[in-house]
Amino acid sequence: MQNKRKEPDLTVDLAGIWLKNPITTASGTFSPRDSGQFYDLNQLGAMITKGIAPEPWEGNPSPRIAETYGGMLNAVGLQNPGVEAYIREELPYLEQFSPPVIANVVGRTVEDYCRVAEALSDTSVAMLEVNISCPNVKAGGIGFGTDPAMAALVTREVKRISKKPVLIKLSPNVTDITEIARAVESEGADGISLINTLLGMSIDARRAKILLANGTGGLSGPAIKPVALRMVYQVCRAVQIPVLGLGGIRTGEDAAEFLMAGASAVSVGTAALFNPLAPIEILQELKEFMMEMGYRTIAEMRQAFQEGQGK
């Protein structure tokens, strides 16, 4: 192939937003002021911020983190300062940087989601990422994301109120991820993010106790990559809307795999916890991988995979 050493074009379109590269920060694993002490945030494709509720949430007691083989469990419990503080303190800081801001939205009721979506509608936020892995307190604590009807309901209501494009972020703890994906697509979601964490547990055998104060926690990191990749592949073939892929991405080749599977862009989560420079290292590796293989654009790389697969 020619042009082997020319820098590839990494730009992507994510549900109508133009990103200068497909690398974004996974919600809850990125803090602009703190992550930004390790690398220049302007290098990112987009900045996805931690889950924001209408009011401050205090999250779960400690311990909130357990290390697992090749991964980790977290039970942070979506601690966040609430949408007002977010608009007041976080957004102005983020506005200094060029990448678009995608605000992750959490709630315990449909109204919660809508309140955040409404509050963010007239801000500099470029897009919403609605985390439906939260338990619905009005439905006995069943996760919004584990029931197609509830997932559809949240999507419909948030879409109705939001002036911003909306990604729905799916929970992987379901029997059929494509069913949920189709449900949110049919209610007008502009795109889908996946995956959120797998539900797990850790026991400290020596203390004969459950490790996390919350009991269970969300499994993330390299350990879950095969599950994430499978779901991204399946969902990309089940819906027409764009997909933001994540789950265990740690290297440039990992990112390439998700993009080949059909993702429009990717997020780096846990990898940024165990390596604060992960997002930009992954970006660099992706670029080098594409140059080595002679791919000039992300679309070309995806194409090569589809042709190789015959699908």
Add this chain to the structure above:
Amino acid sequence: MQNKRKEPDLTVDLAGIWLKNPITTASGTFSPRDSGQFYDLNQLGAMITKGIAPEPWEGNPSPRIAETYGGMLNAVGLQNPGVEAYIREELPYLEQFSPPVIANVVGRTVEDYCRVAEALSDTSVAMLEVNISCPNVKAGGIGFGTDPAMAALVTREVKRISKKPVLIKLSPNVTDITEIARAVESEGADGISLINTLLGMSIDARRAKILLANGTGGLSGPAIKPVALRMVYQVCRAVQIPVLGLGGIRTGEDAAEFLMAGASAVSVGTAALFNPLAPIEILQELKEFMMEMGYRTIAEMRQAFQEGQGK
């Protein structure tokens, strides 16, 4: 605690079968003739053999195996010689060893399962472990284990025909594992095994191709332990019947965690692939762990956990 250096009593009761220790071999990762070249099979609590269908199955084409971070994917596709060959060639060999044999049963239809159960009813097999992660060809390939009604149906029919106690082995690829567990309990399952593999995928970025010939595969190994432990914990609290716990067990402490969570016994799967001596090393480590902590029996260890947890 006194008796610190006395050997603990490792015996357990698994759905009416007495095991001299709780360590068994996970189905599909154990071959008596081959595993037995590395250690004395008589040391095992029980020998669980690979999935057996009524007729020979040829399984999937290669590649069938992909390594993943902290785990592996397999798409062996339940290759097996069929129940007749199993009775003719495998069982007589197994009868040389003292641990009870638990025969893993697979099928594509309810009748398949029943034919195997019937054929094994008058053999030396001590118990059946019915793998309901298989796709039901009569229901469009949906997994028996992903639908409570189908899981219940298989259980009912196999229980009706089998003279042996029956464990139902659940698929973890479901929204609510306790729902499936309750469904099989209510149809008379003598016990439950879990977990089978998580559905995953691997892409070879350099060749721009899906790695496994089958497309998707089952994720197993240390990477999945937190999911397995969570499900074992949940199911032990949702049903009254005993649970055989597995998924990522690699050390004696891992085994202790599953036993604390409520499992009556455990299986060692992938660990035996990357370390052929894993089952007996885990047994030894479990014994040493119990001695160090002063637990005299498995029940005492489980008790300590329950009291510490207040549950």
Add this chain to the structure above:
Amino acid sequence: MCRDKEWVQKSLVTGRVAGQERLTGDVYRIRIQGDFLEDFSREVKPGQFVNVYMKDRSTLLPRPVSICRIQSGQLELVYRVVGKGTREMAGYHRGDAIRLSSPLGNGFDLSCCQSGSALLVGGGVGIPPLLQLAGELNNRGIRSMAVLGFQREPFLIQEMEKICDKVLVATEDGSFGFAGNVVQLIEKEGQEKGLAADQVFSCGPKPMLKALADLCRERELPLQVSLEERMGCGYGACVGCAVDIKQDGKIQRKAVCKDGPVFLAEEVFWHAE
């Protein structure tokens, strides 16, 4: 790397092990070399820690370890082997690579200590950061006394004695110094000779810190404590390391790694264990 923007201040660095010795039982001191230490020693504050990143790639999360001191171009960490990560560290030999973060967290607040004297109270592997603190207080002309508690065999005593005016030692089993814990020793010492300190600094196991907090509140002594919590990132990205801090009449969840690890004892909400 990536120090091109004003706000990009932190990095990951690879040091070389200059030496490792066992201090006692399962407590080790590792000495680390590297160019980056020039930057570190300019910026570091007593009470800060570094993230140590493991080579065993099944253990991904960083291990936070307090900076014990930076001296003769070497970073010293003192740690107890308690699990996989610290066991790996204990296996490092001279010349091996070790991957670290820049100094993290906020150290002890010394702005309150312009003169007078300080009491340093340490328990076990909570003592290492107090060594650096003692040195810094010394530099500032503040006199310090240390009360150090151990289960059995003490360590870092000589190093502390070189800097502090006085070092008292307690061991749980009485094998060395006072038999009992540091709080009991402080109470005894206080009764016998009076306890004069303008500021108390402490690091050690939570029950010790809590008992000390009670004592200091009674005596109206200002106390700063360094806390521990299980961490995800160690640099403020995940809010995994929450502690409950009372501020402005409310309990707020703060991050040990970023807002701490040092907090004012009176602001810590001490949960019953």
Add this chain to the structure above:
Amino acid sequence: MCRDKEWVQKSLVTGRVAGQERLTGDVYRIRIQGDFLEDFSREVKPGQFVNVYMKDRSTLLPRPVSICRIQSGQLELVYRVVGKGTREMAGYHRGDAIRLSSPLGNGFDLSCCQSGSALLVGGGVGIPPLLQLAGELNNRGIRSMAVLGFQREPFLIQEMEKICDKVLVATEDGSFGFAGNVVQLIEKEGQEKGLAADQVFSCGPKPMLKALADLCRERELPLQVSLEERMGCGYGACVGCAVDIKQDGKIQRKAVCKDGPVFLAEEVFWHAE
């Protein structure tokens, strides 16, 4: 360990790296020492392989590597760096530990070769097991000729020349020996000088084996081939390494690690790639 029962014959062992050298490009030879080699050399058959277990604990599965030879109390493996595991191996230094299995699989079947001559055909890192095979044939008084193919730079040529009557070399780019592949070289050689061999043994990339199988079928030469497949366990427990073998008129899925890696070429069902 655990050799107390008659049927317990295999084990995992820890060897020491006695040395490592780069043969060419990304091909390395590692030499391994250990007491266990006494047992190994007594039992080993040409064409068997060992499982190498990695230290990087994120890569759990064993790496199968053919036994190249056991000589002067050292086990030699020759391998190409293609990924994480082989990259790790290339980083081992003299004195490092390396964890291995006993020799696994069935080697080449030499019962058919009581006399006469053999043709050994190897491609790239398929050549290592042929070295051990050549030695064994030599011991048995069977003359052998080797045809070895490489992409660019050859390796193990001298070692083969010491044992074989004749060694022909082909490189894809013609930088050394014949320009082309081994099958072309064999055809050319056969036309010019005639090819007399009672048995052909081969190991190398699948397309090479397939082309060779076609050639041997035409010439009615018996051919044994050593195959590769991705493995789970490498010892027969998982059926992860299936190949399609025609036996008794049926296609059967056999395990490369246990039933192979050597198969009769005429029984292999060669899938179109």
